[in-house]
Amino acid sequence: MAIGAETNVKWVDGLRGLASVLVVITHIYRQFDDPVFDASMGENRPMRWDQWPFMSFAGRGRIGVTIFAFVTGYVCALKPIKLFRAGNQEAAFTSISKSAVRRFPRLMLPAAAATVVAWVLAELGMYTVLKHSDNYWLAGLAHERVGTFTGAIYELGWQICKTWVRRENNYDNNQWTMLELLQESYKIYIFLFAVAYLKPKWRMASALLMMLYEWVTKEAVFELLGFYGVFIAEVQVQPSTAAFIEAHHLACHLIAAALMFVGLYVGSYPERHWEWAEWSRNLHDFEAKILPDDPDFPRFSTGIGLTLIVTAIIIVPRLQKLLSSKYLLWLGRHSFAVYLLHMQVFKTVWTWSLYGISIKPDHLNDKGELEITRLVYPGHTWMFVTMVPVLLLTYTCAYYWALYVDPYCERLVNKLMEYVKLDTSKEQTSYLPLRPA
Structure with missing residues (x-):
């Protein structure tokens, strides 16, 4: 079967599922083991095992969002590219137009619904324990109660708007990616219109x-990986790709192993204090020679690493088959829900299971100022004990979200499209050229 056949692109859904897991792992590290984001345990101090290159790849976690950027480009481009190759540009233009109109509400409605969930939790005081925890990263994510109905409604609307105009959402900080993904999508749609007849x-x-x-x-993640997704979509539907891979089976496996090795190594670049470890100093010095001036080294490293890893996946069909497993496909179907919901579970149920459900009165500090009395983290042992039920709860919530909320949002979008779209039942004049002028 040709490499571009529909049955062979399931691996992208599997990759999306893997990305959501990596995002969850990263946020677990951010909450309970922040040193993993450093190159070592300190200047002139040894590395911990999960700070080593390769071992730190998942924990440092930038790869999750980077995968979402790649998948967005790939998914937006695949169908139009197939239609372009079939010589059916008019159908491709129609497909791009419909996708472009639907894109914003399909992202906005679930994201807004997740913001409403976080807003309700905040107004009910569910983040109070979080605010008093000794985990300052988590405590900073606890949105204060507004307290008045009109004020709370205004704050909810403002935070939903901020998601799409400022890349901020104080109820759900993870939604900073929504505007980036939306803008990436529209850049790709414009690009596809421009290259339709090439x-x-x-x-x-x-x-x-x-x-x-x-x-x-210096766009190190979204558009860079988005256009790489477009490139890979084109490569996959190229008939000669499958023939080349089949004719050079052994060479492709050897090249893929090298690409995977280098990709994981580069993608392990530490988020902080690269100068503390020899391997990251060497990698930094090399990247400084090939990257533009004043780059975001961690994000560029992750982007480079992912392009190498995806290239390895493309030239080894067996890797695509592994990513197409029913378990990763299940994770892929629920990836958006997991991304939207997991931090709300972490900030409530997991926080309560670690710190309890009561807080201590504020106290006076050395300056005579009233200060929050922090609740003490019970340690990693209890964290690991509670982690399994919390993750089960997270994925259960994601399952029901995908079962009920996502289809409801889809129905709303369909109704909106029926209301606003042009009636094409009557004969229309084509406004796009059937062939280049």
Whole structure:
């Protein structure tokens, strides 16, 4: 079967599921084991096992959001590219137009619903224990109660709006990615319109040129990986790709192993204090020679690492088959729900299971100022004991969210589209050229 067949692109859903798991792992580390984001335990001090290259790849976690950026580009481009190759540009334009109109409400409605959940929890005082915990990263995520009905409604609306105008949401900080993904999508839609009548090899070259542009302008994640997704979608539906892989089976496996090794190594670049370890100093010095001036080294490292890893996946169909397992596909179907909900479970149920459900009165500090009395973290042992039921609860919530909330949002979007779309039942004049002028 051709590599571009529908049955062979399930691996992208599996990769999306893996991304959501990596995001969860990262936030567990941020809550309970922040040193993993450093190159070592201190200057001139040894590395812990999960700070080693390769071992720190998952814990440092930038790869999760980077995968979402790649998948967005791939998914937005795959169907139009297939239609372009079939010579059916008009159908591709229609597909792009419909996808572009639907894109914002399909992201906004579930994100807004998740914000409402967080808002309700905040107004009910469910984050009070979180605010008093000795975990300052978590405590900073506890949105204060507004206290009045009109004020709370205004704050809810403002936070939903901020998600799409400022990349901020004080009820759910993870939603900073929503605007980035939306803007990436529209850039890709515009790009696809522009290259519709190019030959496939020149479309691929154009996608690589856009990657170079994003590289030079220091867009290290979203557009860079989005256009890489466009490039990979084009490569996958290229008939010669499958023939090349089959004819060079052994070489592809050896190249993929090297790409995977380098990708995991580069993607392990520490978020902080790269100068504390020899391997990260060497990697930093190398990247400083190839990256634009004043780059975001951690994000660029993750982007480079993912491009190498995805290339390895493309040239080894067995890796695609592994990513297409029913377990990863299940995770992929629930990835958006997990992304939207997991921190609300962490900030309430997991926090209560660790710190209890009561707080201590505020006290006076040395300056005579009233200060929060912090609740003491019980230690990693109890954290690991409570982690399994908390994760089960998280994925149970995600399951029911995907079962009820997502379909409801989809129905709302469909009703909106029926209301606003042009009636095409009557004969229409084509406003797009059937062939290049």
